[in-house]
Amino acid sequence: RDDGLADFAFAMQGLGTGALSLFGTPEQQEWLSRTRAGKAISAFALSEPRSGSDVANTEMTATRDGDSFVLTGEKTWISNGGIADLYVVFARTGEAPGAKGLSAFLVPGDAKGLGIAERLEVIAPHPLARLSFERVRLPATALIGRPGDGFRIAMSVLDVFRSTVGAAALGFARRALDESIKRVAERKLFGAPMAELQMVQGHIADMALDVDAAALLVYRAAWTK
Incomplete structure (x- = not known):
């Protein structure tokens, strides 16, 4: 409601470490004390140039090489990309x-x-980047969960944060409704406040109804999860 950037910081720290919280080893979870304290920034790198919502089409490869994995490919539209x-x-x-x-x-x-192939410019103060992985060698201990668990891990994390994204949108909507009510109460037309115009009243009522309906849906989704 009060600060979209604060919500972004909360959401990305959670999204970027959700897999560690749910599936990480004790050693991997050592990162969590740093991210909770704001001493480390996390990121969730799932989307690719040709696979966004269609996760099954992921093209980036991780090839086993002895006690290591070698990652090759690209990720894009990555929040906190380049600063994580x-x-x-x-x-x-x-x-x-x-x-x-x-x-x-x-x-x-x-x-x-691991490199920054491109920084993606947007209007919001939201760091986005396209990342390149050129034979990034990782120890086998970098694997989260078991081989082949990636899709299940990704969906488990997103299932948690879909509710918080809805809650953030609800906060923006409540702020917009309050600002609208304030505006129509102060702004005068034809010698009277806009709030006295029947069509304006109808718009405000529709907004209030939509906000309440959205709140109930968000709460239901969170309760169900």
């Missing part, structure tokens, strides 16, 4: 076709071969 201290990255390990052949990895922001 850690990334949770999803790549194809090939246990099965489609979504069943993906795995999740913990990638430090300073990993050799």
